[in-house]
Amino acid sequence: GAVVSQHPSWVICKSGTSVKIECRSLDFQATTMFWYRQFPKQSLMLMATSNEGSKATYEQGVEKDKFLINHASLTLSTLTVTSAHPEDSSFYICSARVEKPGQDYEKLFFGSGTQLSVL
Amino acid sequence: LAKTTQPISMDSYEGQEVNITCSHNNIATNDYITWYQQFPSQGPRFIIQGYKTKVTNEVASLFIPADRKSSTLSLPRVSLSDTAVYYCLVGPNRDDKIIFGKGTRLHILP
Numbered sequence: 001g002a003v004v005s006q007h008p009s010w011v012i013c014k015s016g017t018s019v020k021i022e023c024r025s026l027d028f029q030a031t032t033m034f035w036y037r038q039f040p041k042q043s044l045m046l047m048a049t050s051n052e053g054s055k056a057t058y059e060q061g062v063e064k065d066k067f068l069i070n071h072a073s074l075t076l077s078t079l080t081v082t083s084a085h086p087e088d089s090s091f092y093i094c095s096a097r098v099e100k101p102g103q104d105y106e107k108l109f110f111g112s113g114t115q116l117s118v119l
Numbered sequence: 120l121a122k123t124t125q126p127i128s129m130d131s132y133e134g135q136e137v138n139i140t141c142s143h144n145n146i147a148t149n150d151y152i153t154w155y156q157q158f159p160s161q162g163p164r165f166i167i168q169g170y171k172t173k174v175t176n177e178v179a180s181l182f183i184p185a186d187r188k189s190s191t192l193s194l195p196r197v198s199l200s201d202t203a204v205y206y207c208l209v210g211p212n213r214d215d216k217i218i219f220g221k222g223t224r225l226h227i228l229p
Contacts, residue, residue: 001165004162006162034217036219043206043219043220043221043222044163044206044219045219046216046217046218046219049216091160093162093163094162095162095163095217097217106151106210107153107165107168108153108155108163108165108208108217109165110155110162110163110164111162112161112162113160113161113162115160
């Protein structure tokens with residue numbers, strides 16, 4: 001199936017610093033990518049929908065100035081956690097949907113996730 | 120937005136067949152049913168997708184009745200490595216969101 005690459009796998013940072021997470025679709029183009037966060041033993045919670053060439057759509061309760069999303073190309077979306085605090089510590093996961101008709105059409109593929117720990 | 124309901128958790132033993140059922144009463148005509156598997160500290164992994172009747176691949180089978188208001192993921196002869204959380208998703212969603220339900224935490228015992 002299609003591959004979504006997410007980096008870094010884990011990051012530890014000091015409170016007040018910013019952290020950027022990259023999500024790349026390696027063998028397909030993705031107009032839309034999704035960003036989730038997940039707390040231990042809980043389900044994935046959709047944070048925002050990233051749209052190539054336009055502003056992201058944030059879910060209710062997600063601060064857009066806190067979680068900056070940039071989707072500058074059809075294969076790359078980035079999530080920047082600005083001025084991170086300990087409560088931002090979580091597992092962040094990106095995903096992309098195959099939009100071209102074919103074997104994987106409309107299937108979601110996920111990155112391996114980023115564990116963020118803010119000290 | 121089609122909401123899904125699954126059992127919170129299930130236990131089974133190695134070598135058994137495991138069936139996990141998902142309810143999706145308000146599934147739309149153009150919605151597919153997709154199942155994902157997630158191990159701890161990893162992103163979800165696609166398992167199987169179907170629209171109606173039965174779909175089988177090298178990993179699992181998916182049974183969908185004629186009314187499509189539910190679906191059953193069948194894992195044949197499970198092993199310890201099948202311990203994971205399994206999510207049932209219905210879509211594409213009209214407003215383009217992909218929302219996860221709580222999933223089913225499957226625990227395989229030796």
